[in-house]
Amino acid sequence: MPEAHGRMTVVTERAGVLQIGGALDETSGLVELVGRAVEHELVLDLGGVTFINSLGVRDWIRMQAAATKAGVHLEMRKVSEPVVHQLNMIVATRGTGSVSSFYAPYACDACGREESRLIDAVANAAALQKMEAPPMVCPECSQPMAFNDFPERFFSFLATS
Numbered sequence: 468m469p470e471a472h473g474r475m476t477v478v479t480e481r482a483g484v485l486q487i488g489g490a491l492d493e494t495s496g497l498v499e500l501v502g503r504a505v506e507h508e509l510v511l512d513l514g515g516v517t518f519i520n521s522l523g524v525r526d527w528i529r530m531q532a533a534a535t536k537a538g539v540h541l542e543m544r545k546v547s548e549p550v551v552h553q554l555n556m557i558v559a560t561r562g563t564g565s566v567s568s569f570y571a572p573y574a575c576d577a578c579g580r581e582e583s584r585l586i587d588a589v590a591n592a593a594a595l596q597k598m599e600a601p602p603m604v605c606p607e608c609s610q611p612m613a614f615n616d617f618p619e620r621f622f623s624f625l626a627t628s
């Protein structure tokens with residue numbers, strides 16, 4: 468059963484691994500999630516996050532700060548596109564955590580299919596550091612899909628400074 472935190476839902480996949488869904492706003496209470504870390508590790512699966520407003524961003528930054536203060540390493544996986552946009556726009560949202568995988572927009576020129584595809588940020592680290600989109604094959608027609616955004620903009624949150 469998912470727990471409701473306002474319009475956000477939390478499912479405990481296993482101890483220290485939480486699946487987050489829905490909308491992040493001032494009612495999400497993200498800071499308290501830091502207390503669910505196991506041995507200073509907390510994994511947030513963000514694949515189900517559909518929306519984040521400015522108050523949600525503020526709560527998110529507080530969560531990042533609380534994790535850093537508590538010495539908790541935050542791993543963000545399956546980061547959805549709405550969250551990627553915040554990570555790109557507001558540097559403070561990145562905190563000291565790491566992103567292991569994230570969704571990115573792809574489109575197939577051959578059949579017109581548009582889809583958010585999961586990118587493994589660890590396996591593709593070298594290409595992503597060069598702001599190159601990993602190749603994807605269309606699940607519909609097996610033709611190569613094209614990255615459907617500006618790579619320099621969409622992947623900027625991964626840039627190591």
Ligand SMILES: [Zn+2]
Binds near residue numbers: 579
């Ligand atoms: Zn296609």
